[in-house]
Amino acid sequence: MSHHTSIERMLELLLKMARIRTFEETIERLNREGRIPGFLHTSIGQEASAVGTCEALTEGDYVTSTHRGHGHCLAKGADLRATMCELYGKAGGQNGGRGGSMHVSDFGVNMLGANAIVGAGLGIAVGAALSSKFRESGNIAVAFFGEGASSNGAFHENLNLASSMGVPVLFVCENNGYAHEAPVQKMLNVPNVADFHTGYGIPGEIVDGNDVLAVLDVMTEVTDVVRSTGRPALVEAKTYRHRGHHGGDSGRHYRPAEEIEAWLAKDPILRLSRRLAEAGVDQGTIDGVLADAQAEIDDAVEFAEAAPLPDPESALLEVYAGDSGE
Amino acid sequence: MIPVSRETTFLEATLEAVREEMARDDRVFAIGEDSGVRGGSFPIFKGIAQEFGDHRLIGTPICEGATTNTALGAAMTGMRPIVGLHFADFMLRAMDEIGDQVARARYTFGGQCDVPMVIRAYDGVVNSAATQHSGAYEAIFAHFPGLKVVMPSTPADAKGLLKTAIRDDNPVIFLEHKRLLRTRGPVPDGEHLTPFGQAAVRRSGADVSIVGYGIMMAQALAAAERLATDGIDAEVIDLRTLVPLDEETVLASVARTGRLVVTHESWRRSGFGAEVAAIVAEKGFADLRAPIMRVAGEDVPVPFSPVLEQRVIPNAEGIVAAAHSACAHG
Numbered sequence: 001m002s003h004h005t006s007i008e009r010m011l012e013l014l015l016k017m018a019r020i021r022t023f024e025e026t027i028e029r030l031n032r033e034g035r036i037p038g039f040l041h042t043s044i045g046q047e048a049s050a051v052g053t054c055e056a057l058t059e060g061d062y063v064t065s066t067h068r069g070h071g072h073c074l075a076k077g078a079d080l081r082a083t084m085c086e087l088y089g090k091a092g093g094q095n096g097g098r099g100g101s102m103h104v105s106d107f108g109v110n111m112l113g114a115n116a117i118v119g120a121g122l123g124i125a126v127g128a129a130l131s132s133k134f135r136e137s138g139n140i141a142v143a144f145f146g147e148g149a150s151s152n153g154a155f156h157e158n159l160n161l162a163s164s165m166g167v168p169v170l171f172v173c174e175n176n177g178y179a180h181e182a183p184v185q186k187m188l189n190v191p192n193v194a195d196f197h198t199g200y201g202i203p204g205e206i207v208d209g210n211d212v213l214a215v216l217d218v219m220t221e222v223t224d225v226v227r228s229t230g231r232p233a234l235v236e237a238k239t240y241r242h243r244g245h246h247g248g249d250s251g252r253h254y255r256p257a258e259e260i261e262a263w264l265a266k267d268p269i270l271r272l273s274r275r276l277a278e279a280g281v282d283q284g285t286i287d288g289v290l291a292d293a294q295a296e297i298d299d300a301v302e303f304a305e306a307a308p309l310p311d312p313e314s315a316l317l318e319v320y321a322g323d324s325g326e
Numbered sequence: 327m328i329p330v331s332r333e334t335t336f337l338e339a340t341l342e343a344v345r346e347e348m349a350r351d352d353r354v355f356a357i358g359e360d361s362g363v364r365g366g367s368f369p370i371f372k373g374i375a376q377e378f379g380d381h382r383l384i385g386t387p388i389c390e391g392a393t394t395n396t397a398l399g400a401a402m403t404g405m406r407p408i409v410g411l412h413f414a415d416f417m418l419r420a421m422d423e424i425g426d427q428v429a430r431a432r433y434t435f436g437g438q439c440d441v442p443m444v445i446r447a448y449d450g451v452v453n454s455a456a457t458q459h460s461g462a463y464e465a466i467f468a469h470f471p472g473l474k475v476v477m478p479s480t481p482a483d484a485k486g487l488l489k490t491a492i493r494d495d496n497p498v499i500f501l502e503h504k505r506l507l508r509t510r511g512p513v514p515d516g517e518h519l520t521p522f523g524q525a526a527v528r529r530s531g532a533d534v535s536i537v538g539y540g541i542m543m544a545q546a547l548a549a550a551e552r553l554a555t556d557g558i559d560a561e562v563i564d565l566r567t568l569v570p571l572d573e574e575t576v577l578a579s580v581a582r583t584g585r586l587v588v589t590h591e592s593w594r595r596s597g598f599g600a601e602v603a604a605i606v607a608e609k610g611f612a613d614l615r616a617p618i619m620r621v622a623g624e625d626v627p628v629p630f631s632p633v634l635e636q637r638v639i640p641n642a643e644g645i646v647a648a649a650h651s652a653c654a655h656g
């Protein structure tokens with residue numbers, strides 16, 4: 001298992017998770033202060049599955065994501081300044097300010113976008129995988145989705161379609177226990193989303209989604225299988241969101257305090273920091289990584305604050321190809 | 327006149343378009359349910375797998391939504407899919423995918439990707455297909471920014487417009503009326519592309535403009551013949567593409583005739599005829615000498631029994647009556 005992960009790599013993973021955590025804590029504050037418009041769904045507490053999964057991918061592999069997509073976008077290598085600009089609704093955002101938090105994307109690193117319709121990213125990933133198969137590019141596609149999406153027809157249709165076509169797509173369910181306020185136990189009458197794998201004739205795995213090293217191990221193995229067989233797989237990462245569904249939801253009125261406390265103790269950043277300490281890394285080094293993440297985010301905020309707003313007339317462009325206004 | 331070498335059916339003309347574009351560009355592929363050996367109930371992809379290989383014609387399970395988003399994902403990453411969704415009524419199973427995803431992917435992501443895909447379906451009333459197999463939904467699709475909407479009425483246009491659709495870098499909704507599929511007509515030899523946004527004047531006339539598309543063109547031309555015997559000289563305009571819309575040809579015609587009858591087989595209420603009427607009212611009001619008339623499907627689901635079915639769809643008589651009514655003014 002993960003005993004072979006080098007300290008250097010672990011520090012890298014820590015930086016990647018801390019980058020997402022700091023990004024989301026910062027945009028939460030900026031949203032409250034009115035600097036960032038719209039509503040935010042943060043993945044605070046779920047960083048390990050985004051980072052552990054994307055760490056197993058190549059740059060050419062594709063990712064689609066959900067309304068809770070900042071982490072996936074940054075983990076895939078999206079430009080930090082441009083992503084922050086997108087959150088601000090600035091011209092320099094990847095989407096030119098058309099998408100914001102729920103549609104963060106970076107096609108330059110094959111991050112095909114967060115999607116605000118539950119379950120919609122699965123099909124797009126199946127299509128990207130089909131495209132890779134056509135072009136024999138060797139790339140695979142990953143669809144991140146929540147356990148709430150497993151109640152949706154899109155989940156079942158796409159698992160079946162991907163399996164019937166035989167395309168290299170990895171379905172990654174981040175089961176954070178709640179579809180908005182609805183507890184998974186009441187919405188799903190099987191213990192695990194991964195159990196659906198048998199119905200579609202594809203491999204299924206369950207992983208501790210708060211242990212980045214475990215996620216990386218499983219994803220390394222599963223992406224190898226997907227890539228070499230050219231067929232889909234399903235992995236369920238058990239995790240928890242520290243916050244509510246979105247910025248206006250504390251997440252405390254429908255989740256027991258003991259449950260929240262228990263999961264806070266399993267915070268993926270805390271856990272990796274502890275692992276590093278056990279491996280002999282001193283606290284100063286760990287704090288240095290966290291400070292590096294903070295510095296990157298501070299830079300992105302400073303950049304986005306100063307960046308120009310889009311020309312209002314640009315709202316009328318890019319509806320169709322050729323509408324670029326150039 | 328266009329040089330004509332042969333006649334084909336509407337369906338054969340679309341097949342020629344698919345075959346030519348697949349031979350021309352290896353990024354083009356077809357995907358849809360029931361796309362096997364026969365190439366579908368209405369065999370819109372007949373022989374494609376045999377000619378180009380199974381991988382160029384992907385037969386899917388019955389999952390219109392997943393198929394549509396899969397095509398979108400492929401289009402966003404460099405392929406050029408043609409999706410066959412069969413009956414237009416089944417497109418409603420893919421409305422999130424068409425409306426929320428396909429139509430706005432390019433815009434949402436700020437132009438980071440093209441979405442070169444065609445979604446084909448056959449629509450309209452035929453042979454007692456009843457309430458769930460007779461629908462035509464062009465007005466819904468025309469409402470969504472980001473989609474182009476094509477409604478050919480002849481084999482030549484079916485081929486030329488489909489080739490243009492396949493080469494377009496935008497999502498194109500390509501709607502083929504079921505009663506048109508087996509109609510025959512001349513198709514030009516060689517490379518034949520019909521541009522979008524250019525209406526065709528099927529008959530010139532001075533007294534009234536009859537504007538429509540698709541299946542209603544035959545009815546409009548029949549109506550014009552009858553009107554001629556009544557001393558009314560009707561102009562018949564085939565829009566061919568609803569998005570983009572050739573407003574100029576319509577406005578120029580109304581400027582000459584002063585009278586407008588708009589016709590489509592689909593429902594009248596909030597139908598595409600309302601859009602044409604509104605454009606003419608906004609931009610050509612001074613030219614109008616009579617109220618704009620709409621000849622369209624009754625606002626009821628399409629019933630099964632042939633006598634009931636015939637009662638709810640528009641026909642040449644309706645167009646004649648509307649034109650007479652318009653011509654009774656000024």
